[in-house]
Amino acid sequence: RTLRIGLIPGDGIGKEVIPAGRRILEALPASLKLKFEFVDLKAGFETFEQTGAALPDKTVEILKGECDGALFGAVSSPSKAVKGYSSPIVALRKRLDLYANVRPVKSVGGARNPIDMVIVRENTEDLYVKEEKTYDAPDGSGKIAEAVKRISEKASFRIATMAGEIALRRQKIRDSGASSIHSSPLVTITHKSNVLSQTDGLFRTTAREALGNSRFSSVGVEEQIVDSMVYKLFRQPETYDVIVAPNLYGDILSDGAAALVGSLGLVPSANVGETFAIGEPCHGSAPDIMGQDIANPIATLRSAALMLEFLKEEKAAALIYAAVDGNLEAGKLLSPDLGGTASTTAVVEDILRRL
Amino acid sequence: RTLRIGLIPGDGIGKEVIPAGRRILEALPASLKLKFEFVDLKAGFETFEQTGAALPDKTVEILKGECDGALFGAVSSPSKAVKGYSSPIVALRKRLDLYANVRPVKSVGGARNPIDMVIVRENTEDLYVKEEKTYDAPDGSGKIAEAVKRISEKASFRIATMAGEIALRRQKIRDSGASSIHSSPLVTITHKSNVLSQTDGLFRTTAREALGNSRFSSVGVEEQIVDSMVYKLFRQPETYDVIVAPNLYGDILSDGAAALVGSLGLVPSANVGETFAIGEPCHGSAPDIMGQDIANPIATLRSAALMLEFLKEEKAAALIYAAVDGNLEAGKLLSPDLGGTASTTAVVEDILRRL
Ligand SMILES: CC(C)[C@H](C(=O)O)[C@@H](O)C(=O)O
Ligand SMILES: CC(C)[C@H](C(=O)O)[C@@H](O)C(=O)O
Numbered sequence: 001r002t003l004r005i006g007l008i009p010g011d012g013i014g015k016e017v018i019p020a021g022r023r024i025l026e027a028l029p030a031s032l033k034l035k036f037e038f039v040d041l042k043a044g045f046e047t048f049e050q051t052g053a054a055l056p057d058k059t060v061e062i063l064k065g066e067c068d069g070a071l072f073g074a075v076s077s078p079s080k081a082v083k084g085y086s087s088p089i090v091a092l093r094k095r096l097d098l099y100a101n102v103r104p105v106k107s108v109g110g111a112r113n114p115i116d117m118v119i120v121r122e123n124t125e126d127l128y129v130k131e132e133k134t135y136d137a138p139d140g141s142g143k144i145a146e147a148v149k150r151i152s153e154k155a156s157f158r159i160a161t162m163a164g165e166i167a168l169r170r171q172k173i174r175d176s177g178a179s180s181i182h183s184s185p186l187v188t189i190t191h192k193s194n195v196l197s198q199t200d201g202l203f204r205t206t207a208r209e210a211l212g213n214s215r216f217s218s219v220g221v222e223e224q225i226v227d228s229m230v231y232k233l234f235r236q237p238e239t240y241d242v243i244v245a246p247n248l249y250g251d252i253l254s255d256g257a258a259a260l261v262g263s264l265g266l267v268p269s270a271n272v273g274e275t276f277a278i279g280e281p282c283h284g285s286a287p288d289i290m291g292q293d294i295a296n297p298i299a300t301l302r303s304a305a306l307m308l309e310f311l312k313e314e315k316a317a318a319l320i321y322a323a324v325d326g327n328l329e330a331g332k333l334l335s336p337d338l339g340g341t342a343s344t345t346a347v348v349e350d351i352l353r354r355l
Numbered sequence: 356r357t358l359r360i361g362l363i364p365g366d367g368i369g370k371e372v373i374p375a376g377r378r379i380l381e382a383l384p385a386s387l388k389l390k391f392e393f394v395d396l397k398a399g400f401e402t403f404e405q406t407g408a409a410l411p412d413k414t415v416e417i418l419k420g421e422c423d424g425a426l427f428g429a430v431s432s433p434s435k436a437v438k439g440y441s442s443p444i445v446a447l448r449k450r451l452d453l454y455a456n457v458r459p460v461k462s463v464g465g466a467r468n469p470i471d472m473v474i475v476r477e478n479t480e481d482l483y484v485k486e487e488k489t490y491d492a493p494d495g496s497g498k499i500a501e502a503v504k505r506i507s508e509k510a511s512f513r514i515a516t517m518a519g520e521i522a523l524r525r526q527k528i529r530d531s532g533a534s535s536i537h538s539s540p541l542v543t544i545t546h547k548s549n550v551l552s553q554t555d556g557l558f559r560t561t562a563r564e565a566l567g568n569s570r571f572s573s574v575g576v577e578e579q580i581v582d583s584m585v586y587k588l589f590r591q592p593e594t595y596d597v598i599v600a601p602n603l604y605g606d607i608l609s610d611g612a613a614a615l616v617g618s619l620g621l622v623p624s625a626n627v628g629e630t631f632a633i634g635e636p637c638h639g640s641a642p643d644i645m646g647q648d649i650a651n652p653i654a655t656l657r658s659a660a661l662m663l664e665f666l667k668e669e670k671a672a673a674l675i676y677a678a679v680d681g682n683l684e685a686g687k688l689l690s691p692d693l694g695g696t697a698s699t700t701a702v703v704e705d706i707l708r709r710l
Contacts, residue, residue, distance in 0.1 A: 077549035077580070081556050087549060127504060132553035142508030142561075145553040149482060149504055153497030192603070194432035194442060198487035198500040201436050206497075225432070227610040228639070234589065234614035248547075252607060255582040259589035284583070 002035040003311060006063050006070035010044035010088075012285025013295035014073020020297035020348045021071045021279065021304040024320055027352045032316050039067060043088040044075040044285075055088035060095050063276075069307045070278045071300065072271075074285040086130065089271075089280065093123045096278075098271035099155060100162045101250060102306065103282060105257040105267055109329040114181045115260055117240040118170070120163040121250025123271060125150050128247045151199040151246060153206050160207035162272075163187050163244035164216040170241065171218070182241050186220040187211055190229045190245040190253065203246050230256055258282055263337040265296030266328075268303035270310055277310035279303030293343045296335040298324055301351060323354040357390040358666060361418050361425035361633075365399035365443075367640025368650035369428020375652035375703045376426045376634065376659040379675055382707050387671050394422060398443040399430040399640075410443035415450050418631075424662045425633040426655065427626075429640035441485065444626075444635065448478045451633075453626035454510060455517045456605060457661065458637060460612040460622055464684040469536045470615055472595040473525070475518040476605025477558075478626060480505050483602045506554040506601060508561050515562035517627075518542050518599035519571040525596065526573070537596050541575040542566055545584045545600040545608065558601050585611055613637055618692040620651025621683075623658035625665055632665035634658030648698045651690040653679055656706060678709040 005025065009018040025036045041059045048054040054075070063070055075088055092098070101121040107114050131148040167185035174180045189207045191200035204223065211221045224232060226249045232239065233253065237260050245253055258267040267282040281299030289295060305320035327333060333350040334340025342350075360380065364373040380391045396414045403409040409430070418425055430443055447453070456476040462469050486503040522540035529535045544562045546555040559578065566576045579587060581604045587594070588608065592615050600608055613622040622637040636654030644650060660675035682688060688705040689695025697705075 081548065081552050081560075086552070090550060127547075128550060130550065132551065134553050134557065137507060137509065142512070143557060144505060144507045145557040146506075147504040147551050147554040149502040150499060151501075152492060152499045154492065157497070192482075193436065195445060195483060195485065196487065196502050197436050197441070198489050199502040202489065202498060202500040205436075227606050230585065230607050231610040231614045231619060234611065251582050252585050255586040256589065256611065259586045264586060 001033065002037060003068045003313075004037045004039065004066055006039050006041045006059075006067040008041045008043050008059065008070060008072045010073040010285065011046050011076040012074055012287045012290040013283075014044070014075070014285055016290070016293065016295050016344055017281060017297050017300035018071055018073045020344065021300045023348060024301050024304055024352065024355070027355055028316050028319065029355070032313075034313060034316055041070070043072075043092070045078060045085065047088075048085050052084070054085055055091045060092070063096060067276075069276060069311050071304060071307065072278050072280040073300070074281065074283060076285045076287060090128055090130070092278070093271050096273055096276055097124065098273040098276065098278060099124050100159055100272040101269055102166065102272055102310075103250075103254040103257070103267060103269040104306070105254070105261055107261050108325050113237065113260070115237045115257075116181050117237070117257060118166055118242050119250055119254045119257060120159060120166060120242060120244045121254065122155055122159040122245070122247045124247070125152060125155050126247035149196075149199055151203050153202060156203045156206035157210045160187075160189070160210035160244055161213075163207075163242050164211050164213070164219055167219045167242045168216070181238055184220060185218060186222065186241040188229070188240055188243045189221065189223045190226050190243060190249050191223070192226045192249075194225060200246065207244060229253065233257060234260070254282060263296060264299070265335065265337045266298050266302070268299050268306050270303065270306040272310050277307045279307035293345055294336050295344050296337050297344050297348050298328075301348075319355060323351045326354040327351045356388065357392060358423045358668075359392045359394065359421055361394050361396045361414075361422045363396045363398050363414065363425060363427045365428040365640065366401050366431040367429060367642045367645040368638075369399070369430070369640055371645070371648065371650050371699055372636060372652050372655035373426055373428045375699065376655045378703060379656050379659055379707065379710070382710055383671050383674065384710070387668075389668060389671055396425070398427075398447070400433060400440065402443075403440050407439070409440055410446045415447070418451060422631075424631060424666050426659060426662065427633050427635040428655070429636065429638060431640045431642060445483055445485070447633070448626050451626075451628055451631055452479065453628040453631065453633060454479050455514055455627040456624055457521065457627055457665075458605075458609040458612070458622060458624040459661070460609070460616055462616050463680050468592065468615070470592045470612075471536050472592070472612060473521055473597050474605055474609045474612060475514060475521060475597060475599045476609065477510055477514040477600070477602045479602070480507060480510050481602035504551075504554055506558050508557060511558045511561035512565045515542075515544070515565035515599055516568075518562075518597050519566050519568070519574055522574045522597045523571070536593055539575060540573060541577065541596040543584070543595055543598045544576065544578045545581050545598055545604050546578065547581045547604075549580060555601065562599060584608065588612060589615070609637060618651060619654070620690065620692045621653050621657070623654050623661050625658065625661040627665050632662045634662035648700055649691050650699050651692050652699050652703050653683075656703075674710060678706045681709040682706045
């Protein structure tokens with residue numbers, strides 16, 4: 001099988017980590033009978049400055065028409081509002097209907113506080129519909145701006161179903177002998193329905209309904225209000241298996257969970273639709289360290305693996321995860337965010353050797 | 356001076372901690388020449404079940420007409436949506452125009468990771484305007500619900516100004532010799548303007564403008580995107596002095612910060628308007644531990660002190676803070692949430708002895 005993968009480095013360290021993602025895919029053993037073709041694609045703030053579009057239509061067309069999956073690096077947010085600019089990754093998620101953002105956060109080896117969770121974030125709606133307007137306050141007290149938070153039964157149902165499927169899949173891997181801190185599957189629904197009774201209320205009841213399907217009868221289901229969820233995430237992170245959340249809470253929770261494993265540079269994500277997946281490291285474009293060959297490539301390598309999982313190439317994914325874990329457990333070639341001194345290149349090469 | 360204080364225990368452990376708040380106010384030394392009168396007031400889920408109103412008009416009238424301040428306990432959120440019920444504390448904040456929610460989070464004594472920050476949360480708008488609607492999706496795919504996120508220049512300006520004032524006040528206390536991990540004042544503006552360019556963009560630019568006033572020339576100002584803020588809150592909490600945020604982010608960040616000091620049972624808040632303040636512990640009604648005399652009263656005792664601060668009784672406030680710190684530093688009579696075995700009553704009595 002040949003997979004055609006779009007490469008969208010974007011800005012900043014995106015340009016250093018996406019080539020690493022390509023390298024690991026190319027280095028997978030021939031015995032897997034998996035070939036890759038790569039297409040370089042443009043998006044990001046630099047692209048916006050050059051072409052006037054942060055996400056050129058051509059990028060979307062090629063992804064839709066020719067590719068099986070993609071790797072996305074990171075984009076810079078301008079430090080002031082720039083007319084006409086808006087985040088290309090948010091647009092891409094919507095235009096390809098990549099309705100789930102899946103973010104596994106896992107500690108490695110003998111961590112003092114072992115963690116093994118996946119945040120399943122709705123990826124197309126909530127405040128990310130970006131329907132905003134600004135007007136003058138009738139009493140002359142200045143401007144007022146409003147944004148729409150939209151929650152649909154359809155999107156809530158499918159994201160909760162995806163969370164349930166992931167919980168089952170994780171249990172299957174445990175049943176086949178993989179060691180884990182969890183013994184049974186659990187989905188935690190996060191919301192703020194004590195304030196937002198209609199929107200988050202709809203998310204909550206729809207998620208309950210989706211997870212009430214007999215298919216998920218072995219999956220435990222519980223709820224946490226988002227503020228309390230952040231509290232518990234830090235007080236008892238070992239409790240959580242799969243967390244499902246509307247878009248914005250998912251965004252916040254996944255950065256919080258990343259803090260627990262020591263660095264955003266470790267945490268991968270996949271933007272997943274019916275038939276397409278984009279791997280994307282959770283970190284940003286980090287302009288402060290770009291061009292120095294010190295960015296941690298692991299989030300991207302794991303994102304490449306996660307993309308492969310959703311393209312049903314679980315074996316290839318498992319090899320990448322194991323090679324990364326090997327590097328982290330050895331603890332000898334670590335990038336500066338983990339307290340080491342190894343360059344991006346040195347970390348990648350160590351991991352390639354372990355493949 | 357005589358202060359008339361409304362006591363609103365609400366539900367669950369609210370009924371155990373609010374009496375503790377009353378006791379500490381009554382126990383303040385006579386030399387302060389401060390007298391208190393108390394008015395018992397109703398609000399909460401139980402009140403809703405009895406009277407049909409979670410926040411009776413009478414409670415609001417008495418607070419407005421007769422009281423100088425109040426202590427609010429906690430309210431239970433029903434586990435399912437209940438027609439006609441909505442959170443009385445959210446309503447109270449709006450009806451009394453208590454536009455700031457101030458939440459100091461501070462570690463005590465020789466903590467391994469010392470923390471000393473205040474979260475200044477806008478308290479009247481954002482998604483808390485609770486303007487929601489539900490309709491059927493035109494394509495027949497189920498229901499869709501929408502909520503309004505509203506950000507005004509006026510509210511953003513005054514909350515940022517309050518944050519600046521608090522930063523100055525904290526610096527003044529440091530200048531007068533109080534030990535602290537900070538040497539200069541810093542306000543961190545939290546937002547998500549990379550996605551919400553109009554609403555959070557307005558918050559960001561207005562906060563910058565307010566803090567640009569020459570009055571605040573000694574105050575450092577920086578920004579963090581909310582997801583990154585949660586990450587940094589856990590990775591380098593010692594960095595933060597004053598954090599200012601729109602309502603919902605402030606809600607989430609303050610629970611996150613509470614996790615850093617070990618328990619929500621330690622963290623106070625004050626809902627502050629031009630001339631009125633309501634002290635309110637950050638924790639909830641905790642129905643699982645109610646009636647057992649094991650709730651931590653410290654969040655409420657500190658909330659009583661914080662209320663006094665905003666009613667310009669700084670001396671009385673300082674005495675309460677010191678007595679609480681004394682109890683925590685001694686570490687002998689701690690409630691179960693802190694790993695101790697002391698009852699609510701025993702903790703209160705230890706703190707009263709230290710007054
Ligand atoms: C860059 C930003 C628009 C994005 C988001 O909010 O989704 C990022 O934080 C992420 O988590 O991928
Ligand atoms: C109970 C709830 C409505 C409230 C809020 O969201 O403000 C609580 O979480 C708080 O922080 O005081």
